Amino acid sequence: MQPATVDNGASSSGSPSNRSRARAGLAFASPAVVLLTLFMVVPFGLAAVLSFTNRKLLSPLPTRWVGLDNYTDVLGDSGFWGALQNNLVFSAIVMPLQTGLALLLAVLVNQKLKGSVLFRTIYFVPITFSLSAASIIWLVLLNPSGMLNTVMEVVTFGAFAPDWLNDPSYTMAAVIIVSLWASVGFQMVILLAALQDVPKSLYEAAAVDGAGAWKRFRNVTVPGIRHQLFFVATITMILSFRLFDQVWIMPPRPGGPLDATNTIMVELVDTGFERGQIGKGSSIAVLFFLIVLFLTIFQRKFEPAD
């Protein structure tokens, strides 16, 4: 038993109170430990093991080791690379767009004009929508003769009104719009909290030095919230690799049309669940985890220093 570290004189190592604290420590931690082991550690280990087998969900044939076959299969399949490319495109567009829009919204709301709180509420409400509900609602707006195209036709004088969900060139754009709508409020709130922590004295000093609004934004605001900006940008990137709900629900068929919105998660569910190929699906899961791990290490390593 480890010695107690509480030095309050009333308790010394080995006293009943310390023993009861040690017992309490184990008792308090154990429900979480049991659940994490059963539902996280074991399946995570299983993913690694199964990825080297031909395990099927339902099959009369015995499971056997297949070495790296699943990995060579997946990595030799153009479907997987197409999915990865779609994820990268989605990520490359959504990360700057969502971070930028969140920053714009946060700065606007942070001016504390009359009604700011109302606008903050409006921008935040979509957070309460499940992505599935958001996807279904946006199907109405993204219809060829839907609200979005009605606005588009006015703005572009009728030059631009695509069939968002059936034309493969535009489906990913449609998915991006819905994703922005449904989740930018999250990033806005995080950045808003950061903005409110930037010391006012810095702004006053900059104003005394004659810095205009843009200069103050560049030299005071952005450096003042760089931690949260970096966090928001990188977490958006990491989360974007989980893209699934919208591309499963919105297109005429999941990942469609013509694989234009096929993602790694669609490949995972299609392989591991729809086709019941647990082994191959596990290898996709392992590859997905390696991508997330790489991005997380990148995030921790390049975090801006104080």
Next chain:
Amino acid sequence: MMASSRGLNRKMLVAYGAMGLLGLFFLFPIAIMVIGSFKSDTVVISDQTSLSAFDPRPFEAVDNYRAAADTGNYFKSLRVSVVVSGVVVVGGLIVNSLCGYALARLRFRGQRVLLSIVVALVIIPFEAIAVPLLLMMSEIEWTNTIRAQFLPFIAQPLYIFLFYSFFRGLPSELEEAAMIDGAGPYRTFWSVLFPLAKPAYASAAILSFLYSWGQFLWPVMIARTEDVRPLPIGLTFFRGQPPIQWADLMAFATMMVLPVIIVFVIFQRQFVQGVATSGLKG
């Protein structure tokens, strides 16, 4: 003097203009959903080309909501979602806060190792373990059950870490005083720590509720028949095959988001704080 105040007014005008235009982007879909749920199926799409998109006529709200409830099995799905989210949120608060407290304040064998394991597990997304978990559930014949939908999500490394950070930040004098008074670890936790930790509980509750209520990938794989379909799956099944009954679908979606919006309006401050907390770095 005049110029400066006019400059200020112009700046305010630009700010309001920008906020208003952006506001429309966020509000239109919600308006379309609610108004669409009131009117006839046949005009939901065709009305989109004009301002009649915002006209709830021809009014057929009763039919639409009845269809969502009867044909769409809304209440069956609601029950599943409430049970799953309820267990995940309440169970998660208990399990994760106790573990976070033990890691932060109590001393037991393997504590350090457990802390590093929890930190490492934060990185693992659920999606990376979904396929082997599906096999496990299938082996013990738990597919198509409600417990398979909540059990894997109760213990969450992220919330354990959140509670751990919170309890670490509290001064230890309070507990020590309680212990000198003769309170055991259980009573100390319940009467001293728990009341102080309410903000952390609110954050964890809100984040885990939003996540749980919106769960989609796992129920796609595990919930097959209508009596175990949570709302997101119920909604997509209700969409079914063309021709889509748009108004009925909007009625289902409205009933699906309404409870959350009501909770949000009541607890707006905690909501915003809870989400902002998720961005705080330790």
